Amino acid sequence: MADTLSPELFRRLVERCTNGVLILDAEGVILYANPASESLFGRTADGLVGSEFGLAGAGAGTTELRLPNPKGGTPLSVAARAIKLDGPSTGWEPGAWALVLHDLTEHKREENRLQLYEAIFLGVSEAVLVTRTDGTIIDLNPAFSRITGYSRDEVLGQTPTILKSGRQGPDFYRSMWAVLQEKGHWKGEMWNRRKNGEIYPELLEINALTNEVGQVDRYVALFSDITHVKQTEEQIEKLLHYDALTELPNRLLFRSRLEAALNEPKHGATAVALVGVDRFNIINGTLGMETGDQILRLVAERLSGYLDEDETLARMGGDEFGVLFRGDRAALRAVGFAEAIQENLSEPFNVSGAEVLVGCSLGISVSSHHGSHGISEMLREADVAMHRVKADGGVGYQLFTQDLDLAIRDSVLLAGRLGQAITQNELRLLYQPKVSVHDGRVTGMEALVRWQHPDEGMLSPARFIPVAETSGLIDDLGRWVLVHACQQAKQWLDAGLDFERVAVNMAPAQVRKEDLAEFVQQTLHETGLPADRLELEVTENTLMTLAQEEQSVLQSLRELGVSLALDDFGTGYSSLTYLRRLPAETIKIDKSFVDDISSDDEQMAGAEIVTSIALLGQKLGFRVVAEGVETAEQVAFLRHCHCCDEIQGYFFSRPVQPEAIPALLQHPFSLPDLTDSAPR
Ligand code: C2E
Numbered sequence: 001m002a003d004t005l006s007p008e009l010f011r012r013l014v015e016r017c018t019n020g021v022l023i024l025d026a027e028g029v030i031l032y033a034n035p036a037s038e039s040l041f042g043r044t045a046d047g048l049v050g051s052e053f054g055l056a057g058a059g060a061g062t063t064e065l066r067l068p069n070p071k072g073g074t075p076l077s078v079a080a081r082a083i084k085l086d087g088p089s090t091g092w093e094p095g096a097w098a099l100v101l102h103d104l105t106e107h108k109r110e111e112n113r114l115q116l117y118e119a120i121f122l123g124v125s126e127a128v129l130v131t132r133t134d135g136t137i138i139d140l141n142p143a144f145s146r147i148t149g150y151s152r153d154e155v156l157g158q159t160p161t162i163l164k165s166g167r168q169g170p171d172f173y174r175s176m177w178a179v180l181q182e183k184g185h186w187k188g189e190m191w192n193r194r195k196n197g198e199i200y201p202e203l204l205e206i207n208a209l210t211n212e213v214g215q216v217d218r219y220v221a222l223f224s225d226i227t228h229v230k231q232t233e234e235q236i237e238k239l240l241h242y243d244a245l246t247e248l249p250n251r252l253l254f255r256s257r258l259e260a261a262l263n264e265p266k267h268g269a270t271a272v273a274l275v276g277v278d279r280f281n282i283i284n285g286t287l288g289m290e291t292g293d294q295i296l297r298l299v300a301e302r303l304s305g306y307l308d309e310d311e312t313l314a315r316m317g318g319d320e321f322g323v324l325f326r327g328d329r330a331a332l333r334a335v336g337f338a339e340a341i342q343e344n345l346s347e348p349f350n351v352s353g354a355e356v357l358v359g360c361s362l363g364i365s366v367s368s369h370h371g372s373h374g375i376s377e378m379l380r381e382a383d384v385a386m387h388r389v390k391a392d393g394g395v396g397y398q399l400f401t402q403d404l405d406l407a408i409r410d411s412v413l414l415a416g417r418l419g420q421a422i423t424q425n426e427l428r429l430l431y432q433p434k435v436s437v438h439d440g441r442v443t444g445m446e447a448l449v450r451w452q453h454p455d456e457g458m459l460s461p462a463r464f465i466p467v468a469e470t471s472g473l474i475d476d477l478g479r480w481v482l483v484h485a486c487q488q489a490k491q492w493l494d495a496g497l498d499f500e501r502v503a504v505n506m507a508p509a510q511v512r513k514e515d516l517a518e519f520v521q522q523t524l525h526e527t528g529l530p531a532d533r534l535e536l537e538v539t540e541n542t543l544m545t546l547a548q549e550e551q552s553v554l555q556s557l558r559e560l561g562v563s564l565a566l567d568d569f570g571t572g573y574s575s576l577t578y579l580r581r582l583p584a585e586t587i588k589i590d591k592s593f594v595d596d597i598s599s600d601d602e603q604m605a606g607a608e609i610v611t612s613i614a615l616l617g618q619k620l621g622f623r624v625v626a627e628g629v630e631t632a633e634q635v636a637f638l639r640h641c642h643c644c645d646e647i648q649g650y651f652f653s654r655p656v657q658p659e660a661i662p663a664l665l666q667h668p669f670s671l672p673d674l675t676d677s678a679p680r
Pocket residue numbers: 432447448449460461462465478481504505506507537567568627628629630648649650651655
């Protein structure tokens with residue numbers, strides 16, 4: 001070595017060396033200090049030369065020294081390697097030492113840092129899990145075991161799938177991996193499963209770690225159990241959006257669901273029903289608040305019993321509940337609900353040993369799909385409607401209808417109630433006599449149905465028959481009418497009263513039923529009314545809508561012995577040949593033609609139409625009845641032209657209660673002549 005390394009080259013190497021190099025004499029006095037040692041001692045090389053370093057730990061080998069740091073006083077760690085320089089080749093005197101000083105400060109610091117990290121790793125409350133890129137678990141901390149229940153040995157070598165709860169679908173993991181691969185980290189909440197099977201929510205953060213060459217080779221997952229956070233969140237959510245007493249959604253949540261419904265781009269109608277418990281303050285005052293609370297809970301229970309899953313029942317506050325209906329049937333659902341609730345609440349509640357009757361007032365508002373209703377508007381409208389019911393004494397419901405088509409309103413309301421009307425005997429039959437033009441005697445009467453509506457009074461068939469036809473209730477209604485008219489007629493016969501027939505109107509849907517003849521026969525049988533005492537009225541328009549095969553029912557009815565009348569005749573466009581084929585015996589000339597008969601000469605042209613229709617009918621062999629006859633002139637005219645057989649109309653009698661019929665049957669009407677226009 002000495003042969004190849006010149007002292008000059010050696011010196012230059014030592015000078016550039018980043019470690020400190022000192023040469024000491026045999027006594028430990030510094031003979032030489034290289035530039036790197038200047039910063040270790042904080043002194044110049046010249047200043048160092050000649051000062052005593054000492055021969056601590058002399059002997060060739062490594063030892064650790066602490067040099068006092070001249071800057072901050074922090075001792076530097078210096079690893080020194082002493083080399084005994086012997087022999088002439090080095091140029092140093094025999095017995096000298098070379099000291100190579102290596103600064104360990106950074107190393108020490110690193111060591112401390114690792115110690116700290118380890119303490120953190122072991123002591124933190126967050127679980128730490130380290131895996132390879134294939135998912136194999138290579139490290140974990142005690143918190144991991146604490147949270148998951150798995151010991152270190154149980155999970156090392158496994159993959160995190162042992163924690164899977166099944167609560168997240170494959171899409172969740174797929175998108176998690178995508179983010180992790182793209183960004184190198186992922187953070188979120190997920191549900192995992194502990195060793196004991198329990199599922200818990202965790203807040204998880206995953207970071208990718210790269211190796212020296214920048215490749216991802218590990219993942220570090222950090223997570224904490226956030227069960228308590230979730231519970232608090234849930235509690236807060238509950239407090240915010242639910243009512244503590246009934247556990248129903250509160251006004252706030254109701255409003256936001258209503259808003260969502262109204263904002264849905266293709267929503268059908270939306271209906272809101274507000275339900276107020278009538279006189280709740282009296283219940284509270286007399287039975288006590290506790291009973292009051294209990295009743296509210298029971299009411300909530302009964303109300304929810306009528307709702308579908310997608311319908312929201314909420315406690316709006318105090319004694320008020322709200323229901324949200326959505327979709328095309330929203331309005332009908334709301335009305336149906338109101339009906340059912342009225343019925344249901346007629347059953348008393350059993351609270352604290354007492355039976356308590358509770359009534360409800362409902363207000364309904366409806367927004368159609370093209371409506372521009374806002375939340376507040378809908379709630380206000382329902383509120384107005386509800387308070388109208390309360391003002392009327394409570395119990396019942398109202399529909400707020402400012403914006404609704406009147407026809408829709410009517411049919412929605414009536415359809416909701418009609419089924420019940422039939423079963424609860426709210427229908428009535430009035431009878432209007434038919435009077436013979438020859439002698440003024442009552443030959444028969446037409447049964448005309450009425451609905452004694454509990455809120456709206458006597459309803460005319462013009463209002464509810466069309467509703468019954470569209471809602472499918474016409475069949476039930478028609479049967480009810482037939483049965484009751486037959487029973488009534490039989491009673492009159494049994495009472496010895498004399499008349500030819502009772503007439504019953506038939507809706508198109510009834511005539512189309514295959515079993516109509518069968519049902520009529522059965523009804524006649526059950527009521528004991530002879531078939532020839534019954535006349536069925538079918539309008540000309542109904543007949544014209546019947547298909548060929550549907551007309552056979554008329555023939556079957558004829559064969560039973562029942563007679564048929566063609567109602568509202570002249571309003572359709574039946575051809576003569578068509579009329580000839582009909583098994584009907586009677587035609588009833590529509591009121592609109594009779595109306596044309598007046599004393600006014602100009603109008604008499606109209607009367608000619610009635611006459612020709614009537615004469616035509618008679619020629620074809622029909623018995624002719626004029627309907628809607630209101631004046632003496634009309635009667636006189638009809639008698640004079642000898643074109644009709646019977647007259648029905650207000651001139652003789654309006655439709656009357658059945659009790660009034662016997663007297664009418666017993667006393668013939670006097671008939672006005674052309675010269676004499678006074679009624680009897
Ligand atoms: P319709 O069968 O043509 O009955 C005659 C209607 O004219 C009755 O009205 C009657 O009260 C009315 N009317 C009779 N005379 C006069 C008059 O002089 N002046 C005026 N202004 N009106 C008169 P209502 O009872 O309101 O019945 C209307 C329609 O409802 C009936 O017309 C019939 O088509 C239908 N209808 C009534 N009851 C039933 C029923 O039980 N079943 C079916 N399917 N329809 C019925």
